[in-house]
Amino acid sequence: MLTHPIRLEDVIRPVADDLRTVEELVRKSFETPHPFLVEIISHVSRLSGKKLRPLLVLLAGRAAGKVTEKHHKLGLAIELVHTATLIHDDMLDRSELRRKMQTVNARWGVDAAILLGDYLFSEAFRVSTTIDGAELAGELAEITNSISVGELRQTMSKFRLDLTEEEYLDIIRRKTALLYAAACYYGARYGGDPERAESYRIFGEKVGMAFQIVDDLLDILGTESEMGKTLGTDLALGKLTLPLIHLLGTAPQDTRSRLVESLKPPVEETERIRIVEAASESGSIAYARTFARRLVDEAKAELDFLPAGDARDSLFAVADFCIARRI
Numbered sequence: 001m002l003t004h005p006i007r008l009e010d011v012i013r014p015v016a017d018d019l020r021t022v023e024e025l026v027r028k029s030f031e032t033p034h035p036f037l038v039e040i041i042s043h044v045s046r047l048s049g050k051k052l053r054p055l056l057v058l059l060a061g062r063a064a065g066k067v068t069e070k071h072h073k074l075g076l077a078i079e080l081v082h083t084a085t086l087i088h089d090d091m092l093d094r095s096e097l098r099r100k101m102q103t104v105n106a107r108w109g110v111d112a113a114i115l116l117g118d119y120l121f122s123e124a125f126r127v128s129t130t131i132d133g134a135e136l137a138g139e140l141a142e143i144t145n146s147i148s149v150g151e152l153r154q155t156m157s158k159f160r161l162d163l164t165e166e167e168y169l170d171i172i173r174r175k176t177a178l179l180y181a182a183a184c185y186y187g188a189r190y191g192g193d194p195e196r197a198e199s200y201r202i203f204g205e206k207v208g209m210a211f212q213i214v215d216d217l218l219d220i221l222g223t224e225s226e227m228g229k230t231l232g233t234d235l236a237l238g239k240l241t242l243p244l245i246h247l248l249g250t251a252p253q254d255t256r257s258r259l260v261e262s263l264k265p266p267v268e269e270t271e272r273i274r275i276v277e278a279a280s281e282s283g284s285i286a287y288a289r290t291f292a293r294r295l296v297d298e299a300k301a302e303l304d305f306l307p308a309g310d311a312r313d314s315l316f317a318v319a320d321f322c323i324a325r326r327i
Contacts, residue, residue, distance in 0.1 A: 060187025150174030159238035180208030
C-alpha cells in the first residue's frame with residue numbers, strides 16, 4: 001500500500017534532460033509544411049499526456065547502462081504510435097473530451113481522426129527506420145498490427161456477456177501492454193544489456209496491463225471533471241472490462257439475470273450507476289484493483305537483479321504510479 005503520492009517530477013529526475021530532448025523531438029515532429037494541417041497538428045500536440053512510454057524507454061536505458069540518441073528517437077517513435085492510438089480510440093469510443101479539450105473526432109470529424117492517426121503511424125515508422133534499420137520498424141509494425149487486432153477483438157465482443165477474463169487480458173495485452181513492453185525491451189537493449197532485455201520486456205508488459213485495468217476502472221469510477229476526458233464509454237458501448245467480467249462470473253443467478261437486463265443496449269445512466277454499485281458491493285472493483293497490484297508486484301520481481309539506485313527506484317515508481325491514479 002502506497003503511503004504517499006507519487007510525484008512524476010521526482011520519478012523523471014534521473015533522465016530529466018533526456019526526456020526534455022524527447023519532448024523537443026516530439027514538438028519538432030508536429031511541425032508541418034502543409035498549411036492545412038497546422039491547426040489540427042497543433043491541437044494534437046496538446047493532447048499528449050505524461051510521456052510514460054518515452055520515460056520507460058529512458059529509464060530502462062539508464063538502468064541497463066546508458067541513454068543514447070537511439071533512446072531519444074525510440075521515445076519519439078513510441079510516443080507517435082501512442083498518440084495515433086489515442087486519436088483512433090477517441091473516435092471508436094465517440095469521446096468528445098481528452099485532457100479537457102475537444103478530441104479530434106469531435107472537432108474535425110471521424111474522417112480527419114482516421115487519417116491523422118494514419119499520418120502519425122507512418123511518421124513513427126519513418127523515424128524507426130533511422131534508429132535500427134528495418135528491425136525496429138518491423139517490430140513497431142507488429143505492435144500496431146496487434147493493437148488493431150486487440151481493438152477489433154474488443155469491438156467484435158461488444159455486449160458479449162460471456163467474454164472471459166482470459167479473453168479480456170489478451171485484448172488489453174495487445175491494445176496497451178505491448179507498447180510498454182517494447183519501450184522497456186529496446187530501452188534495455190540499446191542501453192547495453194541485451195542479455196536481460198527480456199526481463200525488461202516482461203516488466204513493461206505487466207505494467208502496461210496494470211495501467212489498462214486501472215484505466216478501465218477509472219472509466220466507471222472517475223468523474224469527467226477530475227479526469228478531463230469522456231468517461232462511462234465502456235459500459236455505454238458494451239465493452240466488458242475486468243470488474244464487470246468478475247461480477248457476471250460470481251454473482252448469484254438472480255443478480256446476474258438483472259445485470260444481463262441492465263446491460264442490454266442502450267445502457268442508460270441509471271442502469272450504469274446500478275451496475276457500478278453492484279460491482280463495488282460484490283467485491284468486483286476490489287478484485288480488479290488487487291489484480292492490477294499483483295501485476296505490478298510481478299513486474300518488479302522481473303527486475304530484482306537491478307542494484308539499488310535512482311534508475312531502479314524510478315522504474316518501480318512508474319509502475320506504482322500506473323495503479324496509484326485515483327480509483
